Structure formats: structure tokens, C-alpha cells
Amino acid sequence: MAKTFKDRLMERLPGTRTASEDSRSASSASFLGKVKTFFQEFKTEMKKVSWPPRRETMSSTVVVIVTVLIIVVFLGLVDHALGRIVKSVLSY
Secondary structure, three states: OOOOHHHHHHHHOOOOOOHHHHHHHHHHOOHHHHHHHHHHHHHHHHHHOOOOOHHHHHHHHHHHHHHHHHHHHHHHHHHHHHHHHHHHHHHO
């Protein structure tokens, strides 16, 4: 059987399956087998993740919270000002 372009491409990528492997595993594997395989692959991929240090995570979180608070205050002031302008125009 001649391999398709997708099959040849997938062979070169680590951690991928070819279409023929997918069709064989899809027809013969049970649901529980697929779930087990999913969690095994999930565990393997999670080991590859480069997690940031705690200090970096905390500092990034603080930056996000401060930025959100600044935007909230700004939008609140703009909303209040525009509300007063509309109220004064409508009552004129």
C-alpha cells in the first residue's frame, strides 16, 4: 500500500501516529483502553512541560492583578464621566 503524503509527514513528527495506525487502533481498542492510553500520553507530555519557578509565577500574577485594577478604575472613571455628560445633555 502506498503511503499518503500525510502518513509520510506524520512519520517525521515525534509523538504522532500514521493514519493506518489510527484506523487499526480505533477499530480494535476499547473505550477503557483509549482512556488509559490518553492518560499515559498526558502524563508523558506533562513531564515535558517547563514550569516557571514559584517566584516568577507570583510576580506575573501580581502584574496581571495590578493591570486589571488600573483598567477597572480607568473604565469606571470614563463610565462615570460619560454618564454625567449624557445626564446633563438630556436634562438641558
